[in-house]
Amino acid sequence: MSANELRQPKRASAALFKKLGMDLVPDNEKVAAAIGHIDDFRLKVRSFVMAMETCVKCGACAEACHTYLGTRDPNNIPAGRVDLIRKVYKRYFTVQGQLFPGLVGAQDLDLETIEKWYSYFYQCSECRRCAHVCPFGIDTAEVTFIARQILYWLGIAPQLHTATADAILRTGNHMGLTKAGIIDTLEFLSEEIEEEYDGLKVDFPVDKPDSDILYVPSSADFMLNPRTLFGAGQFFKYVGANWTISSEITEAGNFGYLSDQTRIQREMVTRLLAEAKKYGCKKIVWGECGHGWRAAKMYVPTLADLVAVKQIPITHIHDEVEAYIKAGLLELDPKRNDSKITLHDPCNYARACGHADNMRTIMNAVVPKGAFVEMTPNREANFCCGGGSGILFDDPGMYQFRIEASNKKAEQVRETGAEILCAPCSICKAQLYPMVKEHKLPVEVFGLIDLVGHALVFRE
Amino acid sequence: MSLFLGQILPYIAAVVFISGVTWRIWRWMIPRIVHNITLSPFPGSWSKAIVWILWQFATFWNLLKFDRPLWLGAWFMHIALFLMLGGHVMAFYTVGLQFHVMAPGIITAEMSLAMSDWIGTILGLIFLVALLYLLGRRLANEQVRAISSSSDYLHLFLLIGIATVGNIMRLFPEYHLGYAPVREYLAGLFLFNPVPLPDHSLFLIKYTLVMILMIIFPFSKLMHSFGFFWERWIVNRPYTEPARGLPGARLQLHK
Numbered sequence: 001m002s003a004n005e006l007r008q009p010k011r012a013s014a015a016l017f018k019k020l021g022m023d024l025v026p027d028n029e030k031v032a033a034a035i036g037h038i039d040d041f042r043l044k045v046r047s048f049v050m051a052m053e054t055c056v057k058c059g060a061c062a063e064a065c066h067t068y069l070g071t072r073d074p075n076n077i078p079a080g081r082v083d084l085i086r087k088v089y090k091r092y093f094t095v096q097g098q099l100f101p102g103l104v105g106a107q108d109l110d111l112e113t114i115e116k117w118y119s120y121f122y123q124c125s126e127c128r129r130c131a132h133v134c135p136f137g138i139d140t141a142e143v144t145f146i147a148r149q150i151l152y153w154l155g156i157a158p159q160l161h162t163a164t165a166d167a168i169l170r171t172g173n174h175m176g177l178t179k180a181g182i183i184d185t186l187e188f189l190s191e192e193i194e195e196e197y198d199g200l201k202v203d204f205p206v207d208k209p210d211s212d213i214l215y216v217p218s219s220a221d222f223m224l225n226p227r228t229l230f231g232a233g234q235f236f237k238y239v240g241a242n243w244t245i246s247s248e249i250t251e252a253g254n255f256g257y258l259s260d261q262t263r264i265q266r267e268m269v270t271r272l273l274a275e276a277k278k279y280g281c282k283k284i285v286w287g288e289c290g291h292g293w294r295a296a297k298m299y300v301p302t303l304a305d306l307v308a309v310k311q312i313p314i315t316h317i318h319d320e321v322e323a324y325i326k327a328g329l330l331e332l333d334p335k336r337n338d339s340k341i342t343l344h345d346p347c348n349y350a351r352a353c354g355h356a357d358n359m360r361t362i363m364n365a366v367v368p369k370g371a372f373v374e375m376t377p378n379r380e381a382n383f384c385c386g387g388g389s390g391i392l393f394d395d396p397g398m399y400q401f402r403i404e405a406s407n408k409k410a411e412q413v414r415e416t417g418a419e420i421l422c423a424p425c426s427i428c429k430a431q432l433y434p435m436v437k438e439h440k441l442p443v444e445v446f447g448l449i450d451l452v453g454h455a456l457v458f459r460e
Numbered sequence: 461m462s463l464f465l466g467q468i469l470p471y472i473a474a475v476v477f478i479s480g481v482t483w484r485i486w487r488w489m490i491p492r493i494v495h496n497i498t499l500s501p502f503p504g505s506w507s508k509a510i511v512w513i514l515w516q517f518a519t520f521w522n523l524l525k526f527d528r529p530l531w532l533g534a535w536f537m538h539i540a541l542f543l544m545l546g547g548h549v550m551a552f553y554t555v556g557l558q559f560h561v562m563a564p565g566i567i568t569a570e571m572s573l574a575m576s577d578w579i580g581t582i583l584g585l586i587f588l589v590a591l592l593y594l595l596g597r598r599l600a601n602e603q604v605r606a607i608s609s610s611s612d613y614l615h616l617f618l619l620i621g622i623a624t625v626g627n628i629m630r631l632f633p634e635y636h637l638g639y640a641p642v643r644e645y646l647a648g649l650f651l652f653n654p655v656p657l658p659d660h661s662l663f664l665i666k667y668t669l670v671m672i673l674m675i676i677f678p679f680s681k682l683m684h685s686f687g688f689f690w691e692r693w694i695v696n697r698p699y700t701e702p703a704r705g706l707p708g709a710r711l712q713l714h715k
Contacts, residue, residue: 050687057612060522077606077607080606104610105610135688241710301496
């Protein structure tokens with residue numbers, strides 16, 4: 001199969017890589033460079049080595065992967081996807097692969113295979129449903145991370161991810177929002193809330209010194225999901241929090257985590273902790289974003305360069321809302337959310353961050369009894385929306401892929417007969433808006449905090 | 461030839477097996493578990509994590525839950541294999557009296573021999589049937605075929621070969637070989653006091669196949685039996701949630 005038959009997202013230009021301080025590796029050096037990187041990773045990352053060496057090719061993961069279900073391409077079977085690297089790994093780093101490559105399915109690395117990596121590791125949404133289903137727990141996402149990192153180092157990455165990396169370095173958020181833009185949008189949102197909720201005054205403090213809480217919203221909320229910001233603002237207002245948003249890290253997501261974990265992901269972690277220190281924050285509270293929350297919750301402690309992480313706990317706004325609901329401190333009027341509603345468990349919440357329970361506690365508190373219907377499967381076994389890991393590409397071939405990858409999700413949603421699809425994650429939202437349109441589903445997409453804010457009863 | 465198969469190859473096989481497995485595990489221990497990538501719901505402690513891992517190990521829980529047809533072949537094949545491995549060790553060591561040794565007051569020596577025969581025969585048949593089922597699945601299931609290499613089939617053929625020869629020796633009295641001559645031979649191996657191989661062609665074939673299996677084991681996917689624990693050690697580990705509550709807020713969780 002030649003490269004132009006492969007489904008690949010539009011690539012970042014050499015000029016864009018140059019802006020990030022990187023030169024493209026020339027074609028005749030790519031193979032040797034990639035093998036060198038694999039050699040490094042196998043000595044550093046155990047999850048990678050175990051994924052390379054434990055698979056027995058039982059095939060249990062095939063039907064577990066929404067990408068395979070949507071495309072029926074054997075390279076999208078998780079075991080098949082990992083095999084694109086495993087074959088090479090076997091060839092260079094195992095005895096059997098060096099002695100009997102044909103017998104054990106080992107292969108020399110060539111440019112064609114690298115092109116396949118670029119295609120198939122950007123069709124993986126790192127949702128980890130295969131890890132959940134695998135009898136060994138082999139985590140394909142770990143391999144996808146490494147494949148994408150190697151590709152990035154070779155100078156192969158999607159325009160989307162690389163331009164976002166550039167925006168991160170410039171502004172600290174994915175959308176490239178400036179401080180002026182952030183303040184402007186938030187003032188506008190304050191006015192909207194005042195209008196919609198009978199004069200309710202909700203301020204969104206930006207870069208406020210001596211704040212106790214640093215709230216980290218997804219930058220997409222400023223453009224696509226303003227109601228998620230409404231909800232967070234209303235919640236903080238209700239509990240009387242001394243909070244702020246930092247214009248240097250107005251980003252709950254972390255595209256570095258999805259393409260370049262060594263530099264961009266680290267950059268965001270460093271910014272985060274420096275900003276929290278700067279404003280004297282005692283706690284960091286995360287906004288609705290799945291992969292970003294995993295990157296914060298599970299990776300900051302091991303990735304942080306600053307001592308600060310030991311002092312500043314990080315929780316998710318769902319964790320806090322849940323705790324306040326359980327303590328009986330929030331007056332909520334579920335009737336305000338009176339529609340048949342279903343919950344999409346974002347992969348990173350359900351399988352990586354342990355949120356299956358807290359989302360349901362909140363849901364049951366903010367919608368009337370009986371309005372909430374589960375989709376099947378749900379919780380840890382839920383299927384990805386199809387856009388996970390930032391594969392939200394708009395070029396025609398990849399857009400078509402996104403819609404195929406969401407076939408399973410559309411089927412799940414349709415079966416519930418819901419009118420509202422609650423998907424508390426920015427990438428899910430960005431993926432589900434077009435999914436709803438293309439699959440002609442009669443649902444509206446909201447976050448979970450949106451519903452909380454809407455149900456909060458203010459008495460003052 | 462019989463000197464090589466009987467007195468040299470066994471030591472080679474044992475050394476390759478033990479040092480090969482050790483070497484593989486050694487290599488797994490070099491890279492670090494960099495970040496906590498535990499799958500949720502998180503176990504609250506290591507003891508809970510270990511219970512979960514052992515539960516997965518004993519029941520093949522994920523297959524039972526997500527791929528029932530595969531579970532049917534895989535679980536029965538493995539459970540038969542484990543019990544038979546244990547059975548071989550016990551039966552050859554005690555010359556078939558293992559059940560009598562375990563419960564001397566209840567089980568007589570004759571009963572133990574009969575039990576050893578019956579259980580061994582049944583497990584051997586289950587093992588062979590399950591292996592054939594798994595081979596059939598690998599051939600018939602398009603998805604599994606797409607991700608299989610030649611070695612995946614060869615491992616199955618090797619195990620099927622061992623199981624078939626073993627079953628023939630069990631089921632047909634004319635090919636049967638009792639525990640005693642094998643025990644004598646093995647004792648010689650273990651004590652470095654050579655005893656000639658029993659003169660029995662089927663035994664020789666089966667024994668050679670097993671030694672081949674031991675030699676390829678460390679260089680194949682058969683290492684998944686150890687890999688299971690090393691992989692689960694990464695993805696099933698405890699995580700403790702930070703405390704809830706917003707410092708400095710007007711409404712506090714604890715009044």
